[in-house]
Amino acid sequence: MNILASDIKQALKKIGSAKSESLFVDTLAGRLVSNDSEIAVVVTSDKLKDPDFGEVFCVSARKFTTVVNRMSGTISLTGGKSLKLESAKARVEIELLPNKIPPVTPPKETLTLPLTTVKALLDYAATGADTNKAAAHGGVVQLTSVHGGGFSAAATNGTRLAFESLPGEGSPPFAYLIPLPALDAIKKLEGETLQAAETDKQFYFADETTSIYARKLVKQFPNYADFVPKTFKLSITLDARKFEEALRTVEPFVPDAGAHAVSLLFSEGNLKLTASDGGKAEDEVPYTQVFPDPIFETTEFKNKLNFVHLMDFVKVVSGDILFQVNTDRDPAVLSAGGRKLMTAAVLF
Numbered sequence: 001m002n003i004l005a006s007d008i009k010q011a012l013k014k015i016g017s018a019k020s021e022s023l024f025v026d027t028l029a030g031r032l033v034s035n036d037s038e039i040a041v042v043v044t045s046d047k048l049k050d051p052d053f054g055e056v057f058c059v060s061a062r063k064f065t066t067v068v069n070r071m072s073g074t075i076s077l078t079g080g081k082s083l084k085l086e087s088a089k090a091r092v093e094i095e096l097l098p099n100k101i102p103p104v105t106p107p108k109e110t111l112t113l114p115l116t117t118v119k120a121l122l123d124y125a126a127t128g129a130d131t132n133k134a135a136a137h138g139g140v141v142q143l144t145s146v147h148g149g150g151f152s153a154a155a156t157n158g159t160r161l162a163f164e165s166l167p168g169e170g171s172p173p174f175a176y177l178i179p180l181p182a183l184d185a186i187k188k189l190e191g192e193t194l195q196a197a198e199t200d201k202q203f204y205f206a207d208e209t210t211s212i213y214a215r216k217l218v219k220q221f222p223n224y225a226d227f228v229p230k231t232f233k234l235s236i237t238l239d240a241r242k243f244e245e246a247l248r249t250v251e252p253f254v255p256d257a258g259a260h261a262v263s264l265l266f267s268e269g270n271l272k273l274t275a276s277d278g279g280k281a282e283d284e285v286p287y288t289q290v291f292p293d294p295i296f297e298t299t300e301f302k303n304k305l306n307f308v309h310l311m312d313f314v315k316v317v318s319g320d321i322l323f324q325v326n327t328d329r330d331p332a333v334l335s336a337g338g339r340k341l342m343t344a345a346v347l348f
Contacts, residue, residue, distance in 0.1 A: 001027060002051035005071045005087060011043040014063050014210045017185035018322050023061035025083065025100045027053045034061060035102045038181045040213040042104055048170045058099040058171050059070035104213055107197040111174060113124055115149070115194040115207065117166050118143065121153035122183050124339055127312045128162025129155035129180060133217055138176040142221045147173075159259075160309045161224055161342040176203060182214035226329050228333060228342055232324040234299050235291040238271060240284045240321050240336060244314040247307065250275035254307040261346040262307040267300045275307065287323070303328035304346035310334075313341040 011032050015023070016043045018034035025032060033042050057079065064083075068075065072086040078084040082093045129219050133139025141155040151172045154163035176198060178186075182205065185335025186194070189207040197204040198216075205212040216303045247262070253275040263274040271285045292299060303325065314321070317336035325334045334341045 001053040001077050002074050002078055003047050003077065005068060005073060005075050007045065007047045007268060008068050008075065011048065012068060014043045014185070014188045015041050016065070017041055017181065017188065017212075019181075020061055022058050022099055023064050024058065024095050024099075025057045025064070025077075025184070026101060027055055028059075028173050033101055033104065035104075035213075036181075038179060038215050039185060040104055041185050042211040042213075044209050044211075053077070053079065055079045056101055058097040059083050059094045060097065063094050067094070073308070073325040081094045104211065106206065106211060107199060110195040110197040110204065110206075111172060113171065113194045113196055114168055115189060115192055118194050119187060119189070121151060121164055121166060122178065122186060123160050124316055125153035125155045126183055127155075127178065127316070128157060128245040128341070130157035131180060133179070137221055138218065139180055139217055139221055140221070141180065141183060142175065142177055144175040145171045145173050146166070149164055149314050154221075154226065156222075157209045157305065159344040161227065161291055162313075162338045162340070163224055163342075166338055174198070175221075176305055177217065177219050178203060179214050180219055182212055183212075185212045185214075188331070202262050228340075229326060229330070232291065232333070233326050234266065234289075234301050235322065235324045236266060236271075236289050238285050238287040239322045240314050240317050240319060243271075243321060246271075246273050246283035247314065249273070249309070250281040251307070253277050253279050253281040254344075259304075259346040259348075261348070262310070263302070263304050265300075265302045268298060301325060301328075303332070304348075305332055305343055306346060309341065309343040313339070 015032050015034045018036050018039050020034045020036045023034050027050045030046055031042055031044040076086040082095050085092045118322050122141055123182040129141055130138030137156050143153050146152055150167045152165040186205055191207045195206040203214040250273050255277040269288050274282045314336055316338055322335040329345055331342045
């Protein structure tokens with residue numbers, strides 16, 4: 001069979017989220033299938049389907065992907081004892097691996113969700129996730145429907161909580177704890193809608209050409225709203241870009257290990273940032289005190305926070321940041337748009 005190199009390359013980009021050593025090239029059904037211990041990804045395309053050719057090949061994912069990405073124009077595929085690929089003067093034979101294509105059957109009923117909204121929520125919330133799936137709340141991002149319409153996402157590693165809500169149309173109630181490997185695959189989906197479903201053992205997500213089957217982790221996720229303080233002793237606003245510039249000034253002197261501590265001093269409308277490790281750097285950002293009313297009380301406050309948490313947040317927000325704190329031992333809460341970060345104080 002003949003197929004354009006660009007068509008196979010596009011399919012391979014979507015399939016790469018499954019970190020498998022083997023890849024199934026199914027010219028019977030017109031699909032690529034890759035699965036590892038955590039997810040299976042299936043990409044379908046009529047251009048991969050050839051009833052006359054009609055075979056299923058299992059090959060090295062690394063070798064097949066490398067070869068295809070270095071070819072151009074039309075690729076000719078030939079079966080037999082190996083899978084042969086020809087393009088222009090290039091000729092490659094890839095040995096077949098003894099493996100069976102995994103059984104992947106889409107669920108009968110799915111929810112239809114707005115893909116752009118879901119991708120944005122998951123992308124931000126993942127900044128707070130613990131990549132260690134063995135940790136208490138690690139390895140997952142929570143995606144839920146919101147009563148009255150909309151969706152929210154949250155993730156935590158125990159020292160920071162990243163969460164966001166976005167408005168949307170009403171949806172049947174759901175709460176998914178999506179494994180992190182599935183997030184990478186979801187980012188590569190295209191179109192306007194996302195099909196989603198949950199079974200006892202797995203999650204299912206799909207667009208028109210790609211299906212993702214993700215193994216569920218046995219997890220519990222806290223009601224994060226219960227952990228966010230309802231009142232604060234100091235609330236200020238500051239410009240996200242100016243805050244980012246100040247953070248970049250002190251970045252070379254933030255400790256590489258431990259809590260990556262940076263000191264913050266709020267005083268008389270200026271936030272001074274200080275980092276000390278093999279030297280010292282300082283920078284200041286103007287702020288506006290929102291509470292308490294500065295006409296009656298000007299508050300001075302000092303604490304230490306994790307530089308990485310702060311930088312990850314400011315890089316993905318714009319405009320004014322609402323920065324709220326209580327004591328130097330309590331978490332700080334930062335908000336901008338619908339995005340929020342709660343980050344624990346560094347206690348040393």
